[in-house]
């Protein structure tokens with residue numbers, strides 16, 4: 001994963017609260033191999049009416065929103081299921097940043113792990129950004145280094161979860177990072193196995209079955 | 211002298227290997243994988259990495275498994291592939307699998323405790339948000355995404371920022387017909403679906419102390435629906451009694467050593483919590499959700515909210531949208547709302563105690579609407595059959611099926627039709643969770659049974675008169 005610091009792109013408003021990960025990508029699409037792309041599954045069911053046609057009044061269906069890469073929503077975005085596919089769907093649809101007053105914890109971690117910025121703003125700032133997007137998508141920009149973002153004429157600061165900025169900017173992969181700590185992990189494991197051997201379930205299951 | 215510590219502090223501190231910036235690298239004692247973990251196995255395959263601790267990793271087939279005709283090949287090719295891929299991945303890495311044909315198969319958060327794999331003091335992870343369930347044993351349990359699952363597979367560790375400890379005390383006593391599900395929905399409706407975000411919740415108070423392990427599991431399961439990173443209950447005699455003799459629990463001398471270690475886990479009396487909320491058990495009524503978030507929960511005796519009476523326009527709009535989706539009218543009583551179907555199942559409410567409670571309402575009665583009862587595990591199913599509960603459900607007219615996630619998430623094809631209204635013992639009433647256009651009301655097992663009997667959302671308490679739960 002390559003890191004990034006600044007991004008300029010089209011911003012679109014999704015003035016909804018509680019857009020959970022079941023809405024971001026309904027469960028039935030999750031057996032699809034990622035190579036096929038998850039962009040078409042993004043918000044699949046709430047973008048469409050009962051007959052399956054794209055709803056004209058849904059902001060992301062506005063043809064002016066084509067190519068949008070910054071999404072602004074209301075509180076509790078990405079709550080619910082741990083499905084990382086929710087982040088895949090946003091990324092594959094072209095989004096680089098999601099802006100909201102609060103995020104589901106697991107979604108937030110998944111987003112950062114995939115290079116998608118979950119930028120937290122206050123309720124009032126989110127409303128100001130949504131107001132700037134009320135008439136349709138406008139140009140926006142994000143700067144992770146400065147911790148600021150702009151939508152049209154409105155500029156606001158944002159906050160990130162601990163460790164997220166570093167990871168987004170460097171495009172770090174945790175597995176490589178962690179393998180540097182292999183010695184400490186090994187020592188921790190050995191001490192645990194010595195002091196609490198019963199934490200290894202194989203041994204006791206074997207004994208129970210013996 | 212060291213500063214007084216909470217249960218959470220003790221658990222967390224015991225798992226820190228090292229720290230970097232705001233994050234700690236934690237040792238993982240138990241890792242559960244399921245069909246949905248295929249992305250993560252793909253990631254380690256790409257790098258050619260082995261699984262670091264196959265002996266601490268367990269596979270469970272639950273999310274996609276069919277609940278009917280388990281003796282036949284799975285007809286849907288995608289679903290069959292998901293189940294097969296899990297078998298292949300676990301076999302390749304030497305991971306024990308509770309697969310489709312295993313008598314111990316079931317929902318991951320039911321199987322872990324049942325097998326004695328989830329122990330006090332452990333850190334339990336799974337690529338599933340309801341991993342918070344395992345905290346019922348006085349453990350750290352939380353859900354992770356696919357990238358983190360790959361990391362745990364490769365290193366048996368996880369990087370996490372330390373959440374703040376929060377306590378929810380439930381004092382007094384619960385009224386008859388009121389249980390852990392109602393307690394959970396009560397606090398979530400009070401604090402909001404993101405109310406405990408960034409926090410590790412410890413449940414305490416006389417009501418929680420008096421809860422069985424099954425009830426504690428239900429309570430901790432729903433922590434995530436209030437936005438908490440995890441939920442937990444301090445281990446005590448109830449915990450130890452549940453674990454003793456479980457297949458993977460320590461035995462012999464190891465059991466005694468383990469109990470000594472576990473007995474030191476409860477928090478120090480004067481340890482500080484970042485936040486605290488207190489509920490009075492006597493004030494909690496059977497609860498039903500009316501909207502599309504678990505925070506949209508009200509006592510069954512209440513009336514539906516009215517957007518016209520809201521001063522905040524954003525909130526009014528949200529209520530209106532939720533009522534529209536749910537096909538409900540503002541201001542009407544919740545009691546008496548007709549349902550099309552009931553579902554009794556999921557990692558929230560499908561343990562043996564839940565099935566007994568539902569059966570107590572249904573015994574000798576007929577369901578007015580169709581419904582599905584899917585036990586939390588194949589062992590729960592066997593036990594229920596031994597107790598004759600399956601006969602109660604069948605004679606009432608409900609379908610008694612095999613164990614899996616089933617209609618909680620519908621990945622196996624157990625779905626509601628668009629517009630159908632379901633009284634469901636599950637954990638999420640999100641739009642479309644039980645199928646496109648499906649309308650879900652979260653309820654306890656007795657409330658689901660009462661909905662079956664009357665064909666409406668209704669107060670289970672009168673139907674429980676003279677019957678033990």
Ligand code: SF4
Pocket residue numbers: 272273317318319338340556557558614615616618619637
């Ligand atoms: S029963 Fe539902 S909530 Fe529980 S693990 Fe399965 S899908 Fe997740």
